[in-house]
Amino acid sequence: xxxxxxxxxxxxxxxxxxxxxxxxxxxxxxxxxxxxxxxxxxxxxxxxxxxxxxxxxxxxxxxxxxxxxxxxxxxxxxxxxxxxxxxxxxxxxxxxxxxxxxxxxxxxxxxxxxxxxxxxxxxxxxxxxxxxxxxxxxxxxxxxxxxxxxxxxxxxxxxxxxxxxxxxxxxxxxxxxxxxxxxxxxxxxxxxxxxxxxxxxxxxxxxxxxxxxxxxxxxxxxxxxxxxxxxxxxxxxxxxxxxxxxxxxxxxxxxxxxxxxxxxxxxxxxxxxxxxxxxxxxxxxxxxxxxxxxxxxxxxxxxxxxxxxxxxxxxxxxxxxxxxxxxxxxxxxxxxxxxxxxxxxxxxxxxxxxxxxxx
Numbered sequence: 001x002x003x004x005x006x007x008x009x010x011x012x013x014x015x016x017x018x019x020x021x022x023x024x025x026x027x028x029x030x031x032x033x034x035x036x037x038x039x040x041x042x043x044x045x046x047x048x049x050x051x052x053x054x055x056x057x058x059x060x061x062x063x064x065x066x067x068x069x070x071x072x073x074x075x076x077x078x079x080x081x082x083x084x085x086x087x088x089x090x091x092x093x094x095x096x097x098x099x100x101x102x103x104x105x106x107x108x109x110x111x112x113x114x115x116x117x118x119x120x121x122x123x124x125x126x127x128x129x130x131x132x133x134x135x136x137x138x139x140x141x142x143x144x145x146x147x148x149x150x151x152x153x154x155x156x157x158x159x160x161x162x163x164x165x166x167x168x169x170x171x172x173x174x175x176x177x178x179x180x181x182x183x184x185x186x187x188x189x190x191x192x193x194x195x196x197x198x199x200x201x202x203x204x205x206x207x208x209x210x211x212x213x214x215x216x217x218x219x220x221x222x223x224x225x226x227x228x229x230x231x232x233x234x235x236x237x238x239x240x241x242x243x244x245x246x247x248x249x250x251x252x253x254x255x256x257x258x259x260x261x262x263x264x265x266x267x268x269x270x271x272x273x274x275x276x277x278x279x280x281x282x283x284x285x286x287x288x289x290x291x292x293x294x295x296x297x298x299x300x301x302x303x304x305x306x307x308x309x310x311x312x313x314x315x316x317x318x319x320x321x322x323x324x325x326x327x328x329x330x331x332x333x334x335x336x337x338x339x340x341x342x343x344x345x346x347x348x349x350x351x352x353x354x355x356x357x358x359x
Contacts, residue, residue: 074103074110105259112254114329115190115247116266118197121322122243123274124281125200125315129207129236130158131278132308133229139303140214141223152226160230164237165244172241189253190330192246197326199239201319207232208312211303218304285311 077097137154144150180187210228217224248267255263286296289307297307 074106077103077106105256108254108256108259108263111333112251112263112266115193115250115326115333116270118322118326118329119193119243119247119270120273120277121318122197122200122239123271124277125204125274125319126236126240126271127275127278128312128315129203129232132311133157133207133233135301135303136211136214136229136308137226139218139223140226140228142226144227145225154226154229157226157229157233160233161237161240164234165241168238168241169245189246189250190333192242193250194323194326194330196239196241196243196246197319197323199242200236201316201323203232203235203239204312204316204319206235208309208316211309211312215304215309285314 134154134157137152137157140154142151142154144152177187207229210232214224214228244267247270248264251263251266252260282298286298290296290299295305297311300306
C-alpha cells in the first residue's frame with residue numbers, strides 16, 4: 001500500500017513535519033503519535049516561525065528507520081491531500097494515505113533488500129554442496145580407517161556443517177565476543193554476515209581442490225578416502241555460523257515490533273531462492289559449456305567425465321564477486337543509517353530549542 005500511495009502522489013511536494021498535510025501530524029487524527037510540546041496551544045505555530053531550519057522536503061526524519069534516508073520518496077505516502085466535499089475533508093483509503101509506521105516498515109524492507117539478496121548466492125553454494133558432495137562420496141572410498149568394515153554413508157557428511165555450528169556458536173559467544181569487546185571492535189550482525197560471505201569462497205576453493213585430486217586418482221584407477229570431503233564442509237559450517245545467525249539478528253534488529261516475524265522469515269526465503277538459483281545455474285553452465293569438444297561440465301552422471309572442479313572454481317569466483325557486492329551494499333546501508341541518525345538528532349535538538357523559547 002505504501003508503494004501504491006507514494007507512486008500516486010509522486011508529483012506532490014512533501015511538506016514539513018509541522019504541516020497538517022501529513023498523516024499522524026494532524027490535530028484531528030486520532031492515530032497521531034503522542035505530542036511532545038507539553039500541550040501548548042500555539043506550539044506548532046511557534047515551531048514553524050521560530051525554527052529557521054524548517055525544510056519543506058523534510059517529512060518523516062524522526063520516523064525513518066536506519067538506512068532509510070535515501071528512500072525519502074516514500075514519505076509522500078503520508079501526505080494528506082486537501083480535498084473538500086460537502087464542507088468536510090474526504091477520507092482517504094489506506095491505498096491513498098499511509099501511516100508513518102507503514103512507511104517506516106516499507107523503508108526498512110527496501111533498505112535490507114540488497115543485504116538479503118547477497119545471501120542468496122551463499123545458499124546457492126549450500127545447495128551445490130548438498131547435491132554434488134553425495135555424488136562425490138559415492139565415487140570415493142567410503143571405508144572408515146580403523147573401524148573395520150564400517151563405511152560412511154556419503155549423505156551423512158552433510159551433518160558436518162551443523163556439528164561445526166553446534167560446537168562453534170557457544171565458543172563464539174563465550175570467547176570471541178568478549179575478546180572483541182576488549183579490543184574495542186564491535187562485531188555487529190552485519191559484520192557477521194560479511195565474515196560468512198567472505199569465508200564461503202574458501203569452501204568452494206577446498207571443494208575444487210579435492211575434486212581435482214579425486215578425479216586424477218579415479219582416472220588412474222584409484223579411490224581416495226571420502227574423508228577428503230570433510231574440509232569443505234567444515235569451512236562451510238564456519239561461514240554458515242556467521243551468515244545464518246548474523247542475518248537473523250540483523251533482520252530482527254532492523255524490523256519494527258509488528259513485522260519482526262515477517263523479517264526473520266526472509267531467512268528461509270533466501271534458502272528457497274538459493275536452491276532455485278542452484279538449478280538455474282547448473283542449466284546455464286551446461287548450456288554454455290556444451291558447445292566445446294569436451295562436452296558440458298555437468299552433462300553426464302559420471303564425475304570422472306564431468307568437470308565438477310571447474311564448476312566449483314566458478315562458484316568460488318562468484319562467491320568472491322558476491323562478497324564485493326555485499327561490501328558496497330553494506331557501505332550504502334551504513335551511510336544511510338548514519339545520515340538518518342544525524343537528521344533525527346538535528347530535528348530533536350531543533351525542537352528542544354523551540355520548546356525552550358516557548359516555555
